[in-house]
Amino acid sequence: MEHLTYQRKVTIMAAIIAAMFFASINQTIVGVALPRIIAKLGGMDYYSWIITIYFLTTTIATILVGKLSDIYGRKNFILAGIVIFMTGAFLAGTAGNIFHLIIYRGIQGTGAGIIMATAFTAIGDLFSPRERGRWSGLMSAVFGMSSVLGPGLGGYVVEHLEWHWVFWIFLPLGFIAFFMILFLFPKVERQEAQSIDYAGSLILTLIIISILLAFSWAGSKYPWSSPVILGLFSFAAAALVCFLLVENRAKTPVLPLSIFRESAVTISNIISFIMNAGMMGALMYMPLYVQGVMGISPTYAGYVTMPLSLCMLATSAYAGRYMTNTGRYKKLALIGMVVMVLGMFLMVIMDDIPVAVLSMIIFGLGLGLGMPVFMMAVQNAVDSKDLGVATASVQLFRNLGSTIGISVMGTVLTASITSKMNLMVSKSSSLMNTDLEPETFHGLMKLMDPQLLLDQPKLAEIRDGLSGQALPVFDQLLETLKHALSVSLSNVFLTGTVVLGIAFILTFFLQEIPLRTTVHKESKTKSESNFTYGHRKDISGC
Incomplete structure (x- = not known):
């Protein structure tokens, strides 16, 4: 899609933004409403599973679709993702018990994974990494806007309407996004020479499922040393060995191991994994704290978390402009991680609403600075032919980190409460x-x-x-x-602080490769000749 005019690219971006806003607003509106939904349906013991199943199916869909979209193009997958997500949202509103809700959230997660994998990759198809910085800020703004609107709206819905409308209220937006993608997004023909790595896809799926089940059940349903948990970890380890063997021989591997030869890809994915594992304590358990411990209504609980989204919106926009203007990103990552650690630590010691709001403000500032960096670093380091799978790898590690983080945090919470x-x-x-x-x-x-x-x-x-x-x-x-709940959640936030501290230390090892001004990766000499520190080139026509 590099040959398209800049105006055409902007039109396509409008369709992508509509699809991503639909997926993200449906996720943020549910977060604050979940405690009240759980109170209606019952099943407090399965609270974390509603979130875990979403990330589990999102993770699997993301990594599988990443490579398939490199072969077949992005359009059909993003359309399918919207349809699947809408189906899951509609069914979730009809859930009669906690187990139905978990299943339907899994369907939603599948659709969300497809949307996210293809949308982020399509941006890489359209713009060079240097110009991508500007658009990454805009995409973060989409998430920020949904995060601002979602929590307050979700709280209002469960207080004044039936909780089912939390899942149904934005379904019309899904139809709008579907038809925008259908008519505006160009169709890319399949790369005929490519084959599908069925064996690698199956084994990778089994690895993800076994790891996530092990972390979800360990410490709650089964002891960590139980045969079930040890068996799942052993199976995952054995499957990983098989996966490495299969991928080394596959003509078109679902996750090419060659992309991890770039240290920027490897370090960025590791940091993304650890960072998402740690920050889930802030994003998922803060509503539980303000509603359960402080007695705040769901509506006002959304207002407590809203500053995080507003601050993330502001700093992500700044980060995007900074990366576009300078071509650098490592300093943003380091500053962002430090600020996130500080914000999470404040959650450990908070005992009233003002401190909770302050922790959200600080955490949001750091999140907006650091979050866009690692996706940008990965896309900048790989060849264009691997753009889809490389982008999906970041989503994979983020989702794995989120899911495992939620499971571990849930184990800490359950053990502390018990x-x-x-x-x-x-x-x-x-x-x-x-x-x-x-x-x-x-x-x-x-x-x-x-x-x-x-x-x-x-x-x-x-x-x-x-x-x-x-x-x-x-x-x-x-x-x-x-x-008891307050102390238990403080343990959760403390665990998140330690994990984010580890991610900050690893950020020092991130290699900073100057952001390219071309969509396709060029040789080192030519790339460096096109790059000038501190000076912005005219790249609007890329």
């Missing part, structure tokens, strides 16, 4: 008033479920139904329960 709850039960006798009947007290103890903290209207209803000595006992037990 420990605190057991301690609370063992000390429950000290809370019993001598004037309170044992039967009434034990009835109150049965209500001490962390899931109850997510449904403030139900809590108020229970409290209004109590009187006499039962009321102060209920309030005291409720405060103890909030404290």
Whole structure:
């Protein structure tokens, strides 16, 4: 698509932005609403699975479609992704229990993976890495806008409408995105010489599933040392060996190992993995904290997380302009990682709304600076023929990091809550008033479920139904329960801080290759001759 006029490229970008906004707004609107949806459907133990299954299917779809889109072109895949995502969204709104919701979220994740893989790669087809910096800022702005609108809207919907509308309200936007892609996106013919790596695709899928199941079940459903968990890890290790052998012999490998010879690709993917694993504590568990511990309604919980999106929007736009103007990116990554670590650490020590908002502001500033860098570094380092699979590799490692991070954070949360709850039960006798009947007290103890903290209207209803000595006992037990959840979530945020610290250290090893001013990768000598530090070339016609 390099031959297209600049005006035509901008038109195509409008279609891509519509598709990505549709996918991202549907994700952000669900985040804040999930605690209330869980309160309605039940299944607090499966809270993390709703998120995990989404990233699991997204991860598999992303890496498989990355290579296929290099062969068949991007258009048909992004159209299929929109249809699958819309189907999953519609079905999710009809879920009758937590297990149905998990399945339908998996369908949504498949569609989202296809959309993201093809959309980001299409930008690489259209623009040079140097010019791509500007568009990466715009794409981050799309995510930022959806992050601003989604949480508040999601909270409003679950408070004033049926929760089903969280999944249905933006379906009309999906039709708009579909027809924009259908009519505006050019069709690219299949590369006839290419073959499909079925064996590699199957083995890679099995590796991803086994790893994610192991991390999801370990410490919650099964002990880490159980035969099931050890068996899954062993299977993943054996499958990885088979995958390396198959990929070395495949004519068109689903994940060419040659791209990892570039240190920029390898380091960027490792950092993306670790960074996403750490930051999920901020993005996924902050709504749980402000609603469960602080008692904030879903609507206002969205306002607490909104500063993150606004700050990410501002700094990502700056980062895009900076990379376009200078061709450099490593300094942005280092500064962004430091700021993210600081923001996450504030979440560990927060105890009121102002500190929570401040942590979101700082974390968002760092996220906007650092997040666009690693995708840009990878796309700049590979040949154009591997652009799709290289872009998909970044999405793969990001999604793996997010999924494993959520699973590990969920394990930390579950273990901490279980420990605190057991301690609370063992000390429950000290809370019993001598004037309170044992039967009434034990009835109150049965209500001490962390899931109850997510449904403030139900809590108020229970409290209004109590009187006499039962009321102060209920309030005291409720405060103890909030404290248990608070301490447990602080452990989650502390784990995220440590993980992000590791990602920051690795950023020092990122090789900075000057951003090209051409779509196709050229020889080193020619590329360097086209690059001038501190001076922006006229590349609007690339």
